[in-house]
Amino acid sequence: MRIPCPFCGSRDAHEFSYLGDATPRRPDPAAPGAEAAFFDYVYLRDNPAGAFEEWWYHAAGCRQWLKVARDTRTHAITGAVLARDVAAPAAPTPAGGETAR
Amino acid sequence: MAEMSSPAHPLSHTRPIPAGHHGRPGTAGVVARWREDLAIATLAARHGGEAALAAAMDAAFGLALPAGPKAAGANGVSALGLAPRRWLVLASQRPALAAELAGLGGGAVTEQSDGYAVLDLAGPEVRAVLAKLVAVDLDPAVFSTGDVVASSLAHIGAVLWQTGEEPTYRLLVGTSFAAAFSHTLLAAAAEYGLDLADAGRGPEAGRGTGRG
Numbered sequence: 459m460r461i462p463c464p465f466c467g468s469r470d471a472h473e474f475s476y477l478g479d480a481t482p483r484r485p486d487p488a489a490p491g492a493e494a495a496f497f498d499y500v501y502l503r504d505n506p507a508g509a510f511e512e513w514w515y516h517a518a519g520c521r522q523w524l525k526v527a528r529d530t531r532t533h534a535i536t537g538a539v540l541a542r543d544v545a546a547p548a549a550p551t552p553a554g555g556e557t558a559r
Numbered sequence: 560m561a562e563m564s565s566p567a568h569p570l571s572h573t574r575p576i577p578a579g580h581h582g583r584p585g586t587a588g589v590v591a592r593w594r595e596d597l598a599i600a601t602l603a604a605r606h607g608g609e610a611a612l613a614a615a616m617d618a619a620f621g622l623a624l625p626a627g628p629k630a631a632g633a634n635g636v637s638a639l640g641l642a643p644r645r646w647l648v649l650a651s652q653r654p655a656l657a658a659e660l661a662g663l664g665g666g667a668v669t670e671q672s673d674g675y676a677v678l679d680l681a682g683p684e685v686r687a688v689l690a691k692l693v694a695v696d697l698d699p700a701v702f703s704t705g706d707v708v709a710s711s712l713a714h715i716g717a718v719l720w721q722t723g724e725e726p727t728y729r730l731l732v733g734t735s736f737a738a739a740f741s742h743t744l745l746a747a748a749a750e751y752g753l754d755l756a757d758a759g760r761g762p763e764a765g766r767g768t769g770r771g
Contacts (some may be wrong), residue, residue, distance in 0.1 A: 466708070466709065469694070470712070520628075522643065
């Protein structure tokens with residue numbers, strides 16, 4: 459499996475470390491229902507068969523976090539962007555939510 | 560030195576292979592030389608300060624910082640793009656490089672001169688040997704002079720820079736990996752023959768690569 463690092467180019471997956479689902483956003487601890495939202499955020503994950511967005515760390519290359527779009531059925535990787543370009547503060551959404559982007 | 564590198568020695572892998580000819584007799588397919596005369600520093604632009612740093616580097620060295628995994632050089636100073644807004648800067652005969660870079664005020668600077676062991680590589684089979692070690696396409700159609708790759712070679716983190724068309728390369732590994740890497744290089748290059756030269760800077764030539 460090769461991952462198209464936006465900076466380094468196409469690299470073998472062994473250069474990367476895997477973190478997991480890139481969709482959960484840390485909830486607002488001051489909001490009503492924060493406890494339930496945090497339970498969701500910390501423990502609950504979707505396990506989709508198909509398109510998935512996940513964090514990878516390019517440890518052996520540019521040492522940047524990437525958000526990689528991968529199909530969990532085929533391992534086809536359809537894109538990767540630098541986390542620094544997409545991880546700007548976003549509205550909190552529960553883990554496993556369908557609208558978290 | 561040679562006796563310390565005997566395969567029979569239980570700690571032979573902790574010593575770099577000695578200078579001299581290794582592997583297949585005859586004309587060496589790979590010619591390698593340790594470099595000890597380079598000042599090295601990492602340079603990282605502060606958030607939002609990339610333009611100011613680029614301008615300061617241009618003013619100080621006449622050097623345009625590359626935007627991607629490329630090398631740019633001017634006036635004996637080279638900058639290698641390692642990551643977004645981060646470069647490895649190398650200079651010969653400029654021991655105060657890190658201080659000079661810090662004096663620019665536009666970036667975060669880390670002195671690395673003793674952190675990296677540097678090998679200059681040439682020879683007719685050098686591309687074939689490196690192709691065994693790095694999982695990146697080194698074909699001249701996609702990797703040519705001025706291209707830089709930060710990757711791992713035999714599980715050793717390394718920066719590889721094609722410095723010339725012949726081709727020639729400069730390779731940097733962490734100082735503490737220099738010995739292990741020298742054995743890896745020999746394993747890969749033995750079938751073509753390897754000529755390895757010391758840095759040749761007098762009694763201190765072995766400093767930093769653990770030779771001795």
